[in-house]
Amino acid sequence: MSHPQSVADTVDDEATIDLLQQLVRIRSPYFEEEEITAFVHDWLDERGLDPEYHHVSEPDITGFEGDNVVARLEGSAPDAPTLLLNAHVDTVKIVDAWEEDPCSGRIEDGKLYGQGACDMKGGLAGIMVAFEALAEVDLAGDVLFTAVVDEEGPYGLGADALIRDGYTDDCDAAIVTEPGPILCQSDVSNPALVLGARGRYLYDVAVTGHAAHGSQPHKGVNAVVDAGRVAAALDELDVDSHPDLGDGSVCPLKIDGGSQTLSVPESARLLADRHVVPGETKEVVREQAEAAVAALDLDSEVDVGFREAPAADIYYGPYVTDEDHPLVRSLDGATHEVAGKAPETGYFSSVGDFNYFGDRADLPTVIVGPDGENIHGAGEFVYTDEVVEVARIVAAGAASYLG
Template sequence: MEKVIPRDEYETLLKQLVQIQSPYFHEDDVMAFVCDWFEKKGVPAEIHTFYEPKETDFHGKNVVGIMDSGRPGPVIYLGGHLDTVQLCNGWTKPPYEGVTEDGYMYGVGALDMKSGCAAIMLAVAKFAKEHQANGSFCGKLIYHLVSDEEGPYGLGTVFIINDNIHNVAKEADFAIIAEPSAGFAKVPHPCVCLGARGGYNYTIKVYGKSAHAATPELGINAMVDASLIVGELEKIPPETDEKLGSSSPCVIAMHGGGAACSVPDYAEVEIFHHTVRGETKKTIKDRVDKAIKAANVRSRVEVVFRQSPAEGFDGGFDAYCIDENGEYLKKLESTIEKVCGKPANTAYFQSIGDFNHIGGKLGIPTVLFGADGDNFHSSDERVNLTSGWEVALSINEFISDVLCNQEGKNEC
């Protein structure tokens, strides 16, 4: 097929994005660049601002846009995040230059997920140039590039939903989140993820009794009791899902004690529990209560879930799967095969992200489709440039097919 988006345009834009440092909570510069880029291309876009005062005191920004034909038709949602993780140690390549080597581009966020954001930007700009001015489409195209996906709450998408930007919750028929699906799932490109596990963060707080370390029998060692609880929790079989696999609680932090010569009277264990469909706060709490009972500890124990700072969210991420035979998914798979010259592989994502809010909480059929690469959240992160470019081509071809070639609608 004709390559309607030149590869060098993709590489140039991605390099520009990588050269703008945008760790979560520090995205203003990249948001300004992207909004300006859209405006220069004649693509409707604006900055959506929000403020979260309770937990983070964060003044955030998202780039949001919509092309509305004014006629009935499908509503397609494209989403991505422009923030990155913090710079880590161990880099052997310049982390903010967008160096290319052997078909890869290196840089913080090059794979996760500025590769996908560049693909969305170019696909949307091409669509606008060909179809917006002359109105040769039906329905709506919504595109949101958000902040704070890598942060603790995913606030960018949370406030997109709570502020009802473009009425996504009620209008979107299908969503593509351009996360690096092949890179994350370790499945050959092209890869489409048809769902994702969810997750909750909680803390087990253990209250013991202090005593001199020379006479520990006179106290209640909170650290020991916390360890016993974790040991029992590890024995409980995971929940299983035919698509998503198994749930997995993981101890991510443990604190307590610290006095020079005393029995620790307090300990806490922080756990992130990746969920499968059907798991809730209650089912997770029941598991922990079962472990506490089996451990037979003397300490008083409290289980506290991390709360969301935003109204309408419970601090977790909903697991979800989509219909494997859905109309829009089949069209996307057909488009991908046309662009890439081979069928798309399918997988299910094992961790969490903004897609859980779109696909899980809102119930919009949501796929992850993005580039291949490796070392995400690590040193020498890199993206396979051919795969990212093919994502841009596929998204453009898909939205053009869905919004411009509706059978029985001659005006489209």
Template sequence: MTRLPLETDPVAILQQLVRIDSVNPDLVPGAAGEAEIAAWCADWLRQQGFEITVLEQTPGRPSVVGLKRGTGTGRSLMLNAHLDTVGVATYAGDPFSGDLRDGRVYGRGAVDTKSGLAAILVAAARASVHGMAGDVIVTLVADEEFGSIGTEEVLRSFRADAALVIEPSSLELTTAHRGFAWFELELTGLAAHGSQPERGVDAIWHAGLALRALDELRQRLNAAPAHATLGHGAVRVSKIAGGDDAATVAARCVLTLERRMLPGQSPDSVEAELRALFTALAVEEPEFQFALTRLVARAAFEAEPHWPILRALSGNAERVLGRPAVTRGEPFWTDAGLILEAGIPCVVFGADGEGLHADTEWADAPSVRALADILTDTITEFCGLTAD
């Protein structure tokens, strides 16, 4: 890896990070992954006096933890952002240019979320140079865009009194987001010649019954009271496959289901909900045979208004931005769900920009500098200075 000069301007750091290809290889087979950007960030933090731990249970997929120890008399704070990006196959122009034009830094990952990486690096270094009462724990993780193996690995070894998860949020506080669960529904029928369908059991026909039942569930979800920032939960079919040929009754049909959950709904509860739905179908239609398998599930996230980290972030955002802090909810999932599940209060916050996963992506440079300022002051307030 070519070492770049040590920088302390978050926008200049952002430009350098965008120029490092860190496309997630689970999304794009053979892609670069996080090794080079992890090494760059580890080197930068090491030069700022952080203790460095590289976690790499999955070979080639490193996460970096930078620790600046406090005196033990203050609260510890974890700062979390991801190293990986989505692919660049359809990106318009050079996805790794890092160009700064008209106050915007362009390139894949510019806003999602190398802007967050840059701001964390600068803020953690600025805050800790004065001596902290509590520990500052920088966690720069692999694989957020696919399976979140990085944050899972970090949480097996590191704890904190609170966390800030840095994802693009237009400098608004994300205090809630949905969870999700993916399921495979396998319907088993009986093959027969298409000229005598009565001798078979049509799994595709039964898929139609399942689709109707799922639509009824969707209507019930939409009729329930809406969450203040997240609206309603959701259910949908994302994939369906079945049948062998045009002349044979389908003996098998497989549906992939997605269930988006609100805070208070667990993966176990939505699985029980779906299982009850299909069990009721089997009672009505005795030949309806199903197997429901949970593929991946992540719980929803919601911050509590009384958490000290939320109050500290909100107050510092208002001071730096010169206006009351805005709160919001997101329909998508972030690693905050895992961090909260581990018992660590957290808030999601990040820079402004556009083009997440799109053909052109950019981060607003002034917002990246504001983000670094807000994080610096929040770290200082939450962890405390040794002089305190």
């Protein structure tokens, strides 16, 4: 069997939804992923797919210890491409507002409910069954299956470790089955291929003033007032624009600091999200903020930095995947075969592990994932038919790309 359509046909609706339901029933907020990683590992193992645990350790900031699950299908031709299939196993912290069991996996009207059902256990089930289907086919290229921890946590430690430990070195392209269209910047619906994402830096700005008695504020330098001025200046930054990804943006998030009564506050700290488009590098956005601060001519000392990270290369850079890349063409063809129509094209509005693959690892990266609603919130659900459709598109597209 080698025709892409026949690979898609081996993806079974009921088995896929049953798997998704089991995944949703395992509580797996980030940093609490042991049970779900063991489940994914054992599911692959029971099918003879030779999974391995890949240890992830970040002792300095988070103290996190956990495991990704990886598995590889070896192709027959050494020169053929290697395709990365990626999904994350964690969810956000379970939100309080659920009016039912947040891990119920209840299905009603074609919607499967649960925290993480859409982001992204639907996509995780999709690459699991697609990988199982691909194992039954003769492929020229390799498939690297990766189910990673901590995408929803602060640093994407699972995907970071894959890159740091060389798993992506021999990969030529990546598919990430994150929920797609609902998180796109423009109005896009499935079937869709999401071909890029803005990046994001988090400004961490230290403002140091000078304390004085609060009854004589003119004798001090008020760090809280100056932090507010810096926030307003960042809010007005001139951001760049990209024809596909849209505009960069700035969102001041938080000001910490202050003093006791009757004292002029001597320190404050400002955090601001800075979403970026290609060309807006870390140095560019640092210089931009420094110039905006210099123009204010404040009496406080202002130090523009970025949030602390476990390593200097842990940040989300922007990327755009060429519409003519062979993987995109293969997924386009697979969408025609599976869904009977052309995929729409979109671009992601925020950041995730796909930025690490698309930017840091420099892999042409395509997001193709099932939609739902209430992502990260109470009442999160995924459309079950889209989960099956995505699994089939991934299987057929991968088989076509890998030959």
